[in-house]
């Protein structure tokens with residue numbers, strides 16, 4: 637099993653960074669942030685076969701994602717409801733918080749043009765719910781990224797299919813590009829994703845040609861990056877280097893990450909960043925293992941947030 641998503645490469649160096657990150661929350665929520673225990677997440681060394689690709693299975697490690705709303709109508713705000721069940725079928729009600737949340741929900745269209753990063757609400761019985769706005773019909777994948785509180789449980793990303801009814805016109809994946817534009821911001825990507833090897837990705841945010849140097853912390857970081865593999869939507873959650881308030885991490889214009897691609901092929905990267913109080917998503921297509929610099933053609937995409 638060499639297909640593992642090695643999101644924790646450089647583990648030794650980053651473990652300290654990440655561990656500390658859990659003690660730092662959004663500026664808006666200092667009480668919760670201070671109360672969050674440190675070193676919640678264990679980052680293991682990238683031993684071969686330690687992980688399978690995230691998000692490809694509805695059930696893994698004894699936990700199952702039960703999506704109660706597998707069909708919605710495109711073009712309307714829809715409610716998503718789901719439950720995570722353990723190996724005995726009981727709804728999971730205790731989670732370890734990661735990046736300020738018990739569970740992160742990503743919804744992406746199969747053609748990778750629509751992306752949503754949501755934080756659902758959990759009812760006491762373990763049912764999670766959130767509303768989502770999917771403008772386009774077609775096949776989607778829903779990813780639940782969480783860590784059960786049970787001792788020894790690891791971080792998991794379970795995936796389930798979601799269909800949005802309506803007239804479906806699948807789009808081609810945008811070409812690889814080093815820049816992305818979203819809401820008047822330009823984000824430039826430096827670095828390439830390497831198959832089976834950790835590499836650094838740096839994303840630099842500017843607006844009107846000026847570097848943005850006052851990015852705001854969002855879920856304890858200046859940026860969150862998710863990578864999805866084109867073709868099967870294998871899920872790769874990547875974490876930034878450093879965190880707000882550590883004395884060395886600047887609030888932009890650059891946010892950097894370490895990531896390892898599980899294979900060659902195309903990936904779509906989604907960078908969430910917060911500025912002027914709004915979380916925005918910049919999206920890039922990258923080719924893992926590609927040495928040549930991608931074209932610098934800006935692209936525009938239908939990405940957004942349901943926060």
Ligand SMILES: [Cu+2]
Nearest residue numbers: 740741753754
């Ligand atoms: Cu999240």
